Amino acid sequence: MCGSGTTIDVAKELNRKVIGYDLNVVRPDVVKNDSRKIPLQDNSVDFVFIDSPYSDNIKYSDDEKCIGKISCEKTEFYDELEKTASEIARILKPGKVMGWVIADQWIKKKFTAVGFLMWQRLEKYFEPMDIVCLTRHNQTSNTGVWHNRARQFNFYLRGFKYLFIMRKPN
Ligand SMILES: C[S@@+](CC[C@H](N)C(=O)[O-])C[C@H]1O[C@@H](n2cnc3c(N)ncnc32)[C@H](O)[C@@H]1O
Numbered sequence: 001m002c003g004s005g006t007t008i009d010v011a012k013e014l015n016r017k018v019i020g021y022d023l024n025v026v027r028p029d030v031v032k033n034d035s036r037k038i039p040l041q042d043n044s045v046d047f048v049f050i051d052s053p054y055s056d057n058i059k060y061s062d063d064e065k066c067i068g069k070i071s072c073e074k075t076e077f078y079d080e081l082e083k084t085a086s087e088i089a090r091i092l093k094p095g096k097v098m099g100w101v102i103a104d105q106w107i108k109k110k111f112t113a114v115g116f117l118m119w120q121r122l123e124k125y126f127e128p129m130d131i132v133c134l135t136r137h138n139q140t141s142n143t144g145v146w147h148n149r150a151r152q153f154n155f156y157l158r159g160f161k162y163l164f165i166m167r168k169p170n
Contacts, residue, residue, distance in 0.1 A: 001035055001052050001084075003060070016047075024061035034065050036083040040091045048088045048098040052081055054114055055105050072105050072114045082121045089125035092168040097129065103161040115162040126166035134161040 002008060002020035005027050011018035019040075021033040033039060035050070053060065053068030055077070060068045067084075070077040088098050100122065105112040119131075150156065 001050050002030060003051065005030055007049050007051070011049075023063045023066055035067075036080065036087060038087045038091055042090050043093050045091045046093060046096050048092060050084070050088070050098070051101040052084070054103040055107075055112070057105070057107070072112050072117075073110070078117055078121050081118060082124075085122055085125050089168055094168055095170045097165060097167050098126065100164045100166070101134065101162065102164070104159040106159045111159065115160055115164075119162075119164060122164060122166055125168070127169055128164075129167050130165040132163040132165065134163055 002022050003024070003026070005020055008018050008020040008029055020030050021035060021038065022030050023032065023034060025032045035052075053066070055072035056069055058068060060066050067077065067080045070080060072078075085100075092098060100118070102115055102118050104114050
């Protein structure tokens with residue numbers, strides 16, 4: 001789920017050996033692959049970073065296998081992402097770490113705690129290490145207008161984007 005390949009660039013800057021997979025290939029060093037079946041051996045990888053779809057809010061591609069076509073309000077969304085989680089657990093070396101980015105959804109006055117729901121699935125395969133709350137620099141909710149409205153009308157700017165850091169048990 002490496003999308004435009006930011007993760008590949010950062011890994012290279014850190015002198016790591018990197019493989020970036022996605023269904024939607026937008027540059028030559030991205031390998032086309034469905035995250036639910038990763039073509040790597042068991043216990044062979046030192047680190048995994050994944051920025052999965054958060055719901056069906058963005059159209060990533062026409063590929064029917066894209067998990068971003070499933071709403072986070074459906075159990076199926078978490079079932080499909082869990083298949084990816086189990087693949088990550090399979091390929092990681094024991095004791096090694098993965099980072100998973102996901103965000104909550106507030107749409108049409110309905111809140112879905114996507115982060116918590118996903119965390120519950122991930123706990124089946126990994127031990128918790130840390131949760132980092134990512135700031136949303138480019139999002140409309142992070143502008144002065146919304147900060148002022150929140151103060152004036154006494155509401156919270158809610159819904160989080162998370163970086164879950166978890167370890168495969170030894
Ligand atoms: C949130 S985006 C990742 C964005 C990326 N971090 C970037 O910097 O561009 C989620 C990605 O998941 C990919 N994706 C969705 N379902 C997939 C699947 N089953 N297997 C592999 N990639 C998938 C989409 O094509 C999309 O690029």
